[in-house]
Amino acid sequence: MSRTAPTVALNRTDKPPRKAAQNERIYEDMFAAILEQRLAPGTKLSEDTLGEIFGVSRTVIRTVLQRLAHERIVQIHPNRGAFVSEPTPDEAHEVLQARRLIEEGIVRMAVRNQTPTGIRDLRRSVSAERQSLDKGNHEAWVRLSGDFHLKLAVIAGNETLAAYVKELVSRTSLIIVQYQKGNLSPCSCAEHTDIIEAIEGGNEEQAVALMQAHLQACEDQLNLSDTEPKADLYSIFSKPSVKSGEVA
Amino acid sequence: MSRTAPTVALNRTDKPPRKAAQNERIYEDMFAAILEQRLAPGTKLSEDTLGEIFGVSRTVIRTVLQRLAHERIVQIHPNRGAFVSEPTPDEAHEVLQARRLIEEGIVRMAVRNQTPTGIRDLRRSVSAERQSLDKGNHEAWVRLSGDFHLKLAVIAGNETLAAYVKELVSRTSLIIVQYQKGNLSPCSCAEHTDIIEAIEGGNEEQAVALMQAHLQACEDQLNLSDTEPKADLYSIFSKPSVKSGEVA
DNA sequence: TAAAAAATTATTGTATACAAAATAAATAAA
DNA sequence: TTTATTTATTTTGTATACAATAATTTTTTA
Numbered sequence A, B: 001m002s003r004t005a006p007t008v009a010l011n012r013t014d015k016p017p018r019k020a021a022q023n024e025r026i027y028e029d030m031f032a033a034i035l036e037q038r039l040a041p042g043t044k045l046s047e048d049t050l051g052e053i054f055g056v057s058r059t060v061i062r063t064v065l066q067r068l069a070h071e072r073i074v075q076i077h078p079n080r081g082a083f084v085s086e087p088t089p090d091e092a093h094e095v096l097q098a099r100r101l102i103e104e105g106i107v108r109m110a111v112r113n114q115t116p117t118g119i120r121d122l123r124r125s126v127s128a129e130r131q132s133l134d135k136g137n138h139e140a141w142v143r144l145s146g147d148f149h150l151k152l153a154v155i156a157g158n159e160t161l162a163a164y165v166k167e168l169v170s171r172t173s174l175i176i177v178q179y180q181k182g183n184l185s186p187c188s189c190a191e192h193t194d195i196i197e198a199i200e201g202g203n204e205e206q207a208v209a210l211m212q213a214h215l216q217a218c219e220d221q222l223n224l225s226d227t228e229p230k231a232d233l234y235s236i237f238s239k240p241s242v243k244s245g246e247v248a
Numbered sequence C: 001t002a003a004a005a006a007a008t009t010a011t012t013g014t015a016t017a018c019a020a021a022a023t024a025a026a027t028a029a030a
Numbered sequence D: 001t002t003t004a005t006t007t008a009t010t011t012t013g014t015a016t017a018c019a020a021t022a023a024t025t026t027t028t029t030a
Helices: A022-035 A047-054 A058-070 A088-111 A116-134 A138-156 A161-177 A188-198 A206-222 A229-236 B022-035 B047-054 B057-072 B089-113 B114-135 B140-154 B159-179 B189-200 B204-220 B230-238
Strands: A074-075 A081-084 B075-079 B081-084
Touching: A022 A047, A022 A058, A022 A138, A022 A161, A047 A058, A058 A074, A058 A081, A058 B057, A074 B057, A074 B089, A088 A138, A088 A188, A088 A206, A088 B089, A088 B159, A116 A138, A116 A188, A138 A161, A138 A188, A161 B159, A188 A206, A229 B081, B022 B047, B022 B057, B022 B140, B022 B159, B047 B057, B057 B075, B057 B081, B089 B140, B089 B189, B089 B204, B114 B140, B114 B189, B140 B159, B140 B189, B189 B204
Parallel strands: none
Antiparallel strands: A074 A081, B075 B081
């Protein structure tokens, strides 16, 4: 029963909450656990196990898993179970392409829609980002790095697009885990700062160009050419039946 | 029990299916029922009732409703139930704005990615659209009109963006139901045809301009200025407590 | 020993039962 | 008659039980 159990502590608050928004809390916890890489891509997410961990029945776990699946962070294989998504190289390219398109629009809208409060919030986000990088807190950095893009989307003032950006940023985190070349990418704080300044200065075209370059740099840092190491090992030793066809 | 029951026939096929992908079928049926306006915005979607109609338990209905809610076609109010979405004017503007942004990108990608088969498929879609319009089959026309944009997104070759377009097209249908000024909008078949020809001719900028104009025209045909008639009636007669605060 | 088949175990899919919340109805007070 | 309050009913939220499917182990056979 505890074979597929992630040994990581998932639930931050163990106090029995007054019923309401229970699944929301569990969703947040699992979302964070995946994005902060405490749950690696490919990990099986057993309903029973998660139910025990969070002290609820499978019913509510199921709801959360379905939500995460719709956001593409989790992949559900019928009759097989839910797994943390393992994005393919194609998917990775798609996500970054979608981000270049949508975030170009976000930047343009942010230039028109900006407020001093919003800009201050962005700067605070970047400084938190730099701090976590200095401390070597990789997990926090990944999260905060995404926060910048989320905040920008909020400033732009279109909730629908902001929701898409949230999804795409999450998926990007998973992609980076799987495909980043070097150990740690050269800090993108400077790029974020440059974007803020272009926006603040009302220089729309420059802000757009900077964002495009930033996202392109992000994709260029990935190693999307060859397949993942696991399958490689098998093909290297020329074993006939590769068993890792779970998440195609 | 049958008070909130939609009297419309929702299930096309009553034969007991061999278990698999049962919720998928129910999802498709409900999706179509909403988009073809057999289920009007604001309609309560009772779990018990739907369960009886489709011959399944609330469990599977719940799954479907949650999926539709994630796609913003249905709105779930905690402890109150699920309702067909009634998009606000703000939301309507957001959706059309998002479409202008995303479908501009779609058009550009479609120009680069086009194939003769794809173009033929598009033309077939438009001709089906025109036929249903000639026949006065409004429901079919709404659906086919959206199909054009969906097919274009598929040609563009980015599944993530295609999924977003699908969502936005669905929401647009709901918006049109609520806010379209005249009874029937001037046929957009011509505009669709023009877009196809610009794409086929490789004229990217023109194709983009046509798409932008098309979507702007769609928004311009809406009456987003004043609130919906229901609330107006109450305010006209200056009754104090308006009870229609369901879907804010 | 190795491969195939059968039986066992575990896990997901679905239905049902019960608890909590919200709505509707009925009664009481102004 | 209208408004408040209480009671009853309906409906959603959650847990649990059972069925169906997939994974694992054991047994059989070559």
